[in-house]
Amino acid sequence: MIGIKKCKECGLEFEVNLKIKRSHRRMFCSSFCAKSNNGKRNKGKKQTDETKSKKSKASMGEKNHFYGKTHTNEAKSKISKGNSGKIRSEEFKDKTRNRMMGSGNHFYGKKHTQETKDKIRKIHRDCSGTNNPMYGNGYKLIGSKNGGWCGGITEDPYSKKFNRTLKNIIRRRDNFTCVICGKFGNEVHHIDYDKLNSDEKNLITLCHSDHMRTNANRNYWMAFLNDYTKIKYYE
Structure with a gap:
């Protein structure tokens, strides 16, 4: 009918x-x-934590359609080409970063069990020295072969003023503390990335990890560190 x-x-x-x-x-x-x-019906709505939890459990382990499978080299190549050249906006990066900070991080307030620590330790030990697949291949990542190669800009000359005495002045001024993470810092960074500009207002103390981070998103870090030094030392 x-x-x-x-x-x-x-x-x-x-x-x-x-x-x-x-x-x-x-x-x-x-x-x-x-x-x-x-x-239209779901626009502006958010799923409850209970619903998210149910969906997550429904796709875990053997229930996941991709469980036990791996991408073919052809699929990996397509995924790589599809993502090649994409640049995330600063807004997207900030949202992602903020979402993973503090209580938003899935590991917030948790600790590894002793069993997990032992497993991690064993993996690191088993992959050291000649057991490491990259052992002896360091030459393949030198210079222009390295993914972080920027044309050799690290070889730009520093000004004569940028010496051990000036570096120690900056370190003591910042109390040997990284101004980004608050941990011990021993590296002196040029805020405007001009190695010839060794004015004390243009120098700041960072830890090694954050010093490496500032090589990307330079406009963001330049503005952030400039504001920090102005507020803390020069206003």
Whole structure:
């Protein structure tokens, strides 16, 4: 038995089988209208933590459709090419960073069990020396072969003023503390990235890890560190 029903999205009339239970009958004339309506209906809404947890558990381990499988080299190549050249906006990076900070981090307030620590320690030990797949291949990552190569800008000359005495003045001024993370810092960074500008206002103390971080997103770090020094020392 066939009946006529009006699409909830576009208003177009379409045929439905009236023998099918009412709650199971189609409400839309096409999958396009169904997806369009579903998007509007859920716009601005957020899933509860309970719903997220249920979905997560439903896709864990053997329940996951990709469990035990690996991407083929062809698939890996396509994924790599698809992501090649993409640049994340600063807004996106900030949102991602903030989402993973503090209580937003999945490991917040947790600690590794002794069993996990032992496993990590064993993995590091088993991959040291000649057991490391990269052992003896360091030459492959030298100079322009390295993914972080920027044309040799690290060889730019420093000013004669940028000596051990000046570095120690900056370190003592900052109390040997990295101004980004608050941990011990022993490296002196040029805020405007001009190695010839060794004015004390242009120098700041960083730890090695954060000094490496400042090589990317230079405009962001330049503004951040400039504001920091102005507020702390020169206002």
